[in-house]
Amino acid sequence: MSSSFNSKDHPHRRYNPLLDEWVLVSPQRAKRPWQGQQEEPLPNVQNQYDPKCYLCPGNSRVNGVQNPQYEGVYVFDNDFGALLSEGVTFDKTEDELFKTEPERGINRVICFSHDHSLTLPEMSVEAITNVVSVWKEEYQNLGRLDYINHVQIFENKGAIMGCSNPHPHGQIWAQLSIPSQVARTQQNLKNYYDKHGTTLLSDYLQREIGINERIILENEAFVALVPFWATWPFETMIISKMPLNSLLAFSHEDQVLFAQILKDLTVKYDNIFSTSFPYSAGIHQAPTDLESHEEWHFHMHFYPPLLRSASVKKFMVGYEMLAEAQRDITPEQSADILKKKFNNSL
Known part of the structure; x- marks a missing residue:
């Protein structure tokens, strides 16, 4: 005899309309004992200045370029960028199985603060607002270049996310092509x-506000929530309440409110396991290809790897790499944990 379905106890799949794919949710697995790898939590950075840090003010980078004695936000072209700005000649072939095309672009590093010891949750709302303002400027200036059709703003926080320097910073990759995941999202939004x-995220957000089960934070202009289709254990998304398609549509008040919810969310992350919480985070907004893109709706993804403690992380291996994404605790459970965490800093 079959039992009645319960999303807290029974395996099920959830649909992600942004990527047109499914995620397997297996809540019963969260009860199993853990004997896997554990990461050592990193100690918090204490020094406001590190003479060996290539991002600190006044220090020389690996290529010999010296940083200015900057205060606040500082942006420079990545010394070892994945993209090059120079165009190249290329004879395109029609080979169906061995397709190649040159890619052109600009990589930039954005230091959030001159203070080496800070992370976003430890910065003031005013300081984070300055970061948001620079994000807006960079998106606009890079997007004006005739060969830049997409500007990706992101941050990798923590060594286990591949971050090679603890100085508070993020990156901007601007390129000729629309990247694969963004192109998929754009097609589904359109x-x-x-x-x-109406935009997909406008309708989705109204449903989430009505249900009020996965919402973590809310202010006049933004909502932070655990998506219904979240893959990572504590994955979240910040969505603008108005269907703004990019940072260019942000008023100064929007920038302040976005900075406030960024700070509150990242503080909640730090308070889950009383550690500086690692993540990869990035903004999704309209391409800069001169199209109007009414279908786009500004949002920011947070993908943290930690699962059960400051030393146990989620791995995407085996089934996840060969079949489809899978998670154990439900999005509702992770949202409940995040909601219960106060917004005060560690």
Whole structure:
């Protein structure tokens, strides 16, 4: 005899409309004992200045370029960028199985603060607002270049996310092509907009506000929530309440409110396991290809790897690499944990 389905106890799949893919949720697995790898939590950085740090003011970087004695936010072209700005000649072939095309772009590093010891949750709302303002400027200036069609703003925080320097910083990759995941998202957003005349995330956000089960934080302009289709244990997303398609549509008040919810969310992350919480985070917004993109709706993804403690992380291996994404604790459970964490800093 079959038992009645319960999303807290029974395996099930959830659909991600942004990527047109499914995630397997297995809540019963969260009860199993853990004997896997544990990461040592990193100690918090104490020094406001590190003479060996290539991002600190006045220090020389690996290529010999000296940073200015900057205060606040500082942006420079990545000394070892994954993209090059120079164009190249290329004879395109029609080979169906061995397709190649040159890629062109600009990589930049953005130091959030001159203070080596800080992370975003430890910065003031005013200081984070300055970061948001620079993000907006960089998106606008890079997007104006005739060969830049997409500007990706992101941050990798923590050594286990591949961050090689603890100085508070993020990156900007601006490129000719629309990257694969963004292109998939854009197509799904456009399909929905063409069908309904509203943005997918506007309708989704209204449903989430009505349910009020996965929402963590909310202010006048933004909502932070655990997506219904979240893959990572404590994955979250910040969505603008208005269907703004990029940072260019942000007023100064929007920038302040975005900075406030960024700070509150990242403080909650730090308070989950009383550690400086690692993550990869990035903004998704309209491409800069001169199209109007009414289908786009500003949002920011946070993908943290930690699962059970400051030393136990989630691995995407085996089934996840060969079949589809899978998670154990439900999005509702992780949202409940995040909601219960106060917004005060460690």
